[in-house]
Amino acid sequence: xxxxxxxxxxxxxxxxxxxxxxxxxxxxxxxxxxxxxxxxxxxxxxxxxxxxxxxxxxxxxxxxxxxxxxxxxxxxxxxxxxxxxxxxxxxxxxxxxxxxxxxxxxxxxxxxxxxxxxxxxxxxxxxxxxxxxxxxxxxxxxxxxxxxxxxxxxxxxxxxxxxxxxxxxxxxxxxxxxxxxxxxxxxxxxxxxxxxxxxxxxxxxxxxxxxxxxxxxxxxxxxxxxxxxxxxxxx
Numbered sequence: 001x002x003x004x005x006x007x008x009x010x011x012x013x014x015x016x017x018x019x020x021x022x023x024x025x026x027x028x029x030x031x032x033x034x035x036x037x038x039x040x041x042x043x044x045x046x047x048x049x050x051x052x053x054x055x056x057x058x059x060x061x062x063x064x065x066x067x068x069x070x071x072x073x074x075x076x077x078x079x080x081x082x083x084x085x086x087x088x089x090x091x092x093x094x095x096x097x098x099x100x101x102x103x104x105x106x107x108x109x110x111x112x113x114x115x116x117x118x119x120x121x122x123x124x125x126x127x128x129x130x131x132x133x134x135x136x137x138x139x140x141x142x143x144x145x146x147x148x149x150x151x152x153x154x155x156x157x158x159x160x161x162x163x164x165x166x167x168x169x170x171x172x173x174x175x176x177x178x179x180x181x182x183x184x185x186x187x188x189x190x191x192x193x194x195x196x197x198x199x200x201x202x203x204x205x206x207x208x209x210x211x212x213x214x215x216x217x218x219x220x221x222x223x224x225x226x227x228x229x230x231x232x233x234x235x
Contacts, residue, residue, distance in 0.1 A: 011156040013147040015179075019062065019163075020136040022178035026055045027129035029218035031122040036220060039113035044217070049110045051214045052125070054170040056099050059132075061171065063092045065162045070151075074143070077150040084142040091135040098128045164199075170210060176203060177211030 030052060037044050066088070075085045105124055109117040147156070166172040176199075183191060192200065 011148050011151045011153050013144050013151070013156065015160070016144060016147070017140055018179055018182050019175070020140065021182050022175060023059055023062070023132060024129075024136065025178060025182070026174070026218060027125060027132055030055065030125040030129070033218045033220050034109065034118050034122040034125070037113070037118070039118075042113065044220070045110055045113045047213070048217045048220070049106050050170065051174075051217045052102070052106055052121075054168065054174050054214065056102050056128075057168055057171045058166070058175050059095070059128075060099055061166055062163065063095065065159060067092060069159050069162060070143075070147070073155075074146055074150065078146050081143070081146050084138075084146075088135075088139060088143060091131070091138070094131055095128065095135065098124065098131065102128075169202075169207070170214065173203070173207040173211045174214055176207065177215070 033048055034052075037048055039045070071085045071089060075082045101124055102121075105117070105121040109121045111117075151159075164172070166175075179191070180188065195203075
Protein backbone atom coordinates (compact mmCIF):
# COMPACT_ATOMS: atom_id res chain seq x y z
CA UNK A 1 0.00 0.00 0.00
CA UNK A 2 1.12 3.55 -0.64
CA UNK A 3 2.07 5.96 2.12
CA UNK A 4 -0.43 8.57 0.90
CA UNK A 5 -3.63 8.66 2.93
CA UNK A 6 -6.77 7.71 1.02
CA UNK A 7 -9.07 10.69 0.33
CA UNK A 8 -12.18 9.28 1.99
CA UNK A 9 -13.12 7.14 4.99
CA UNK A 10 -14.52 4.16 3.15
CA UNK A 11 -13.17 1.07 4.89
CA UNK A 12 -15.29 -1.16 7.14
CA UNK A 13 -12.93 -3.30 9.23
CA UNK A 14 -15.54 -5.18 11.25
CA UNK A 15 -14.66 -8.37 9.40
CA UNK A 16 -11.42 -8.23 11.37
CA UNK A 17 -13.43 -8.42 14.59
CA UNK A 18 -15.20 -11.53 13.28
CA UNK A 19 -11.81 -13.12 12.57
CA UNK A 20 -10.81 -12.29 16.13
CA UNK A 21 -13.94 -14.00 17.44
CA UNK A 22 -12.97 -17.08 15.45
CA UNK A 23 -9.55 -17.22 17.10
CA UNK A 24 -11.06 -16.69 20.55
CA UNK A 25 -13.38 -19.61 19.91
CA UNK A 26 -10.82 -22.18 18.81
CA UNK A 27 -8.26 -21.30 21.48
CA UNK A 28 -10.93 -21.55 24.16
CA UNK A 29 -11.82 -25.07 22.99
CA UNK A 30 -8.35 -26.50 22.31
CA UNK A 31 -7.08 -27.15 25.86
CA UNK A 32 -10.08 -29.24 26.93
CA UNK A 33 -10.03 -31.09 23.61
CA UNK A 34 -6.51 -32.26 24.39
CA UNK A 35 -7.17 -33.08 28.04
CA UNK A 36 -10.37 -35.02 27.36
CA UNK A 37 -9.02 -37.25 24.58
CA UNK A 38 -8.58 -40.90 25.46
CA UNK A 39 -4.87 -41.71 24.98
CA UNK A 40 -5.87 -45.09 23.60
CA UNK A 41 -7.79 -43.46 20.75
CA UNK A 42 -4.76 -42.85 18.58
CA UNK A 43 -6.83 -41.86 15.55
CA UNK A 44 -8.49 -39.02 17.51
CA UNK A 45 -5.17 -37.95 18.97
CA UNK A 46 -3.72 -37.70 15.46
CA UNK A 47 -6.77 -35.86 14.15
CA UNK A 48 -6.80 -33.33 16.99
CA UNK A 49 -3.06 -32.84 16.58
CA UNK A 50 -3.62 -31.91 12.94
CA UNK A 51 -6.40 -29.53 13.96
CA UNK A 52 -4.14 -27.82 16.48
CA UNK A 53 -1.51 -27.32 13.77
CA UNK A 54 -4.15 -25.76 11.51
CA UNK A 55 -5.24 -23.37 14.26
CA UNK A 56 -1.71 -22.17 14.89
CA UNK A 57 -0.95 -21.88 11.18
CA UNK A 58 -4.07 -19.75 10.69
CA UNK A 59 -3.08 -17.42 13.53
CA UNK A 60 0.50 -17.13 12.28
CA UNK A 61 -0.75 -16.27 8.78
CA UNK A 62 -3.20 -13.71 10.17
CA UNK A 63 -0.45 -11.97 12.10
CA UNK A 64 1.96 -12.10 9.17
CA UNK A 65 -0.54 -10.29 6.96
CA UNK A 66 -0.97 -7.57 9.58
CA UNK A 67 2.80 -7.28 10.07
CA UNK A 68 3.51 -6.87 6.37
CA UNK A 69 0.49 -4.88 5.19
CA UNK A 70 -0.84 -2.77 8.06
CA UNK A 71 1.50 -1.61 10.78
CA UNK A 72 3.87 0.63 8.83
CA UNK A 73 1.03 2.14 6.80
CA UNK A 74 -0.97 2.98 9.92
CA UNK A 75 2.05 4.56 11.61
CA UNK A 76 2.81 6.67 8.53
CA UNK A 77 -0.74 7.87 7.96
CA UNK A 78 -1.58 8.37 11.62
CA UNK A 79 1.66 9.10 13.51
CA UNK A 80 -0.24 9.41 16.77
CA UNK A 81 -1.02 5.70 16.41
CA UNK A 82 2.69 4.83 16.43
CA UNK A 83 2.73 3.75 20.07
CA UNK A 84 -0.24 1.47 19.50
CA UNK A 85 1.44 -0.02 16.43
CA UNK A 86 4.56 -0.76 18.47
CA UNK A 87 2.38 -2.45 21.08
CA UNK A 88 0.84 -4.63 18.36
CA UNK A 89 4.29 -5.62 17.12
CA UNK A 90 5.46 -6.56 20.61
CA UNK A 91 2.34 -8.59 21.26
CA UNK A 92 2.75 -10.39 17.94
CA UNK A 93 6.28 -11.25 18.99
CA UNK A 94 5.04 -12.73 22.25
CA UNK A 95 2.45 -14.83 20.43
CA UNK A 96 5.01 -15.96 17.86
CA UNK A 97 7.32 -17.21 20.61
CA UNK A 98 4.48 -19.26 22.08
CA UNK A 99 3.50 -20.67 18.67
CA UNK A 100 7.10 -21.74 18.11
CA UNK A 101 6.86 -24.06 21.12
CA UNK A 102 3.78 -25.87 19.82
CA UNK A 103 5.15 -28.24 17.13
CA UNK A 104 7.40 -30.15 19.54
CA UNK A 105 4.61 -30.49 22.13
CA UNK A 106 2.11 -31.65 19.49
CA UNK A 107 4.58 -34.25 18.18
CA UNK A 108 5.27 -35.51 21.70
CA UNK A 109 1.55 -35.89 22.45
CA UNK A 110 0.85 -37.66 19.16
CA UNK A 111 3.73 -40.10 19.68
CA UNK A 112 3.14 -40.79 23.39
CA UNK A 113 -0.41 -39.67 24.32
CA UNK A 114 -1.11 -39.45 28.02
CA UNK A 115 -1.26 -36.95 30.85
CA UNK A 116 2.49 -36.34 30.79
CA UNK A 117 2.34 -35.00 27.22
CA UNK A 118 -1.25 -33.74 27.13
CA UNK A 119 -0.98 -31.34 30.06
CA UNK A 120 1.97 -29.29 28.75
CA UNK A 121 0.26 -29.02 25.35
CA UNK A 122 -3.08 -27.99 26.86
CA UNK A 123 -1.33 -25.48 29.11
CA UNK A 124 0.43 -23.93 26.13
CA UNK A 125 -2.83 -23.45 24.25
CA UNK A 126 -4.37 -21.92 27.37
CA UNK A 127 -1.46 -19.50 27.56
CA UNK A 128 -1.75 -18.61 23.86
CA UNK A 129 -5.46 -17.97 24.36
CA UNK A 130 -4.86 -15.74 27.38
CA UNK A 131 -2.16 -13.68 25.65
CA UNK A 132 -4.25 -13.51 22.51
CA UNK A 133 -7.30 -12.17 24.36
CA UNK A 134 -5.29 -9.23 25.70
CA UNK A 135 -3.88 -8.56 22.23
CA UNK A 136 -7.17 -8.82 20.35
CA UNK A 137 -8.96 -6.56 22.81
CA UNK A 138 -6.24 -3.93 22.42
CA UNK A 139 -6.32 -4.21 18.63
CA UNK A 140 -10.09 -3.81 18.50
CA UNK A 141 -10.01 -0.78 20.80
CA UNK A 142 -6.95 1.02 19.44
CA UNK A 143 -6.32 -0.18 15.88
CA UNK A 144 -9.63 -1.04 14.21
CA UNK A 145 -10.97 2.55 14.46
CA UNK A 146 -7.78 3.87 12.85
CA UNK A 147 -7.97 1.30 10.05
CA UNK A 148 -11.47 2.54 9.27
CA UNK A 149 -10.21 6.12 9.09
CA UNK A 150 -7.03 5.81 7.03
CA UNK A 151 -7.31 2.64 4.91
CA UNK A 152 -9.43 2.76 1.77
CA UNK A 153 -11.93 0.07 0.80
CA UNK A 154 -9.69 -1.03 -2.07
CA UNK A 155 -6.68 -1.35 0.19
CA UNK A 156 -8.68 -3.26 2.76
CA UNK A 157 -9.75 -5.64 0.02
CA UNK A 158 -6.08 -6.28 -0.71
CA UNK A 159 -5.52 -7.13 2.94
CA UNK A 160 -8.51 -9.46 2.84
CA UNK A 161 -7.23 -11.19 -0.28
CA UNK A 162 -3.86 -11.75 1.38
CA UNK A 163 -5.57 -13.14 4.47
CA UNK A 164 -7.46 -15.65 2.31
CA UNK A 165 -4.35 -16.73 0.41
CA UNK A 166 -3.43 -19.74 2.53
CA UNK A 167 -1.61 -22.80 1.19
CA UNK A 168 -2.98 -25.46 3.57
CA UNK A 169 -6.63 -26.36 2.89
CA UNK A 170 -7.35 -27.21 6.54
CA UNK A 171 -6.17 -23.79 7.63
CA UNK A 172 -8.32 -21.98 5.09
CA UNK A 173 -11.42 -24.12 5.63
CA UNK A 174 -11.17 -23.72 9.41
CA UNK A 175 -11.25 -19.92 9.19
CA UNK A 176 -13.85 -19.84 6.44
CA UNK A 177 -16.20 -22.08 8.41
CA UNK A 178 -15.75 -20.10 11.62
CA UNK A 179 -16.44 -16.84 9.81
CA UNK A 180 -19.59 -18.33 8.30
CA UNK A 181 -20.78 -19.49 11.70
CA UNK A 182 -19.96 -16.23 13.49
CA UNK A 183 -21.11 -13.79 10.81
CA UNK A 184 -24.61 -12.30 11.17
CA UNK A 185 -27.00 -14.06 8.79
CA UNK A 186 -27.84 -10.86 6.93
CA UNK A 187 -24.17 -10.41 5.96
CA UNK A 188 -23.55 -13.91 4.60
CA UNK A 189 -25.00 -13.28 1.13
CA UNK A 190 -22.60 -10.39 0.56
CA UNK A 191 -19.72 -12.48 1.88
CA UNK A 192 -20.63 -15.35 -0.46
CA UNK A 193 -20.70 -12.97 -3.41
CA UNK A 194 -17.09 -11.96 -2.74
CA UNK A 195 -15.77 -15.54 -2.73
CA UNK A 196 -14.25 -16.78 -6.00
CA UNK A 197 -16.29 -19.46 -7.72
CA UNK A 198 -13.65 -22.19 -7.28
CA UNK A 199 -13.51 -21.51 -3.52
CA UNK A 200 -17.27 -21.81 -3.24
CA UNK A 201 -17.19 -25.08 -5.19
CA UNK A 202 -14.40 -26.66 -3.16
CA UNK A 203 -16.01 -25.50 0.08
CA UNK A 204 -19.27 -27.21 -0.85
CA UNK A 205 -17.45 -30.33 -2.07
CA UNK A 206 -15.00 -30.98 0.76
CA UNK A 207 -14.40 -27.83 2.78
CA UNK A 208 -17.53 -27.85 4.91
CA UNK A 209 -16.96 -31.49 5.85
CA UNK A 210 -13.33 -30.82 6.78
CA UNK A 211 -14.34 -27.82 8.88
CA UNK A 212 -17.06 -29.75 10.70
CA UNK A 213 -14.62 -32.56 11.46
CA UNK A 214 -12.09 -30.12 12.93
CA UNK A 215 -14.74 -28.43 15.06
CA UNK A 216 -16.03 -31.82 16.22
CA UNK A 217 -12.48 -32.53 17.40
CA UNK A 218 -12.38 -29.31 19.38
CA UNK A 219 -15.89 -29.62 20.79
CA UNK A 220 -15.02 -33.12 22.02
CA UNK A 221 -13.72 -31.42 25.15
CA UNK A 222 -17.05 -29.65 25.67
CA UNK A 223 -19.10 -32.83 25.29
CA UNK A 224 -16.73 -34.76 27.52
CA UNK A 225 -17.13 -32.10 30.18
CA UNK A 226 -20.91 -32.26 29.89
CA UNK A 227 -20.86 -36.04 30.21
CA UNK A 228 -18.75 -35.68 33.32
CA UNK A 229 -21.40 -33.53 35.02
CA UNK A 230 -24.41 -35.72 34.19
CA UNK A 231 -26.20 -36.92 37.26
CA UNK A 232 -24.57 -34.38 39.59
CA UNK A 233 -26.51 -32.06 41.85
CA UNK A 234 -25.54 -28.43 42.05
CA UNK A 235 -24.47 -27.40 45.55
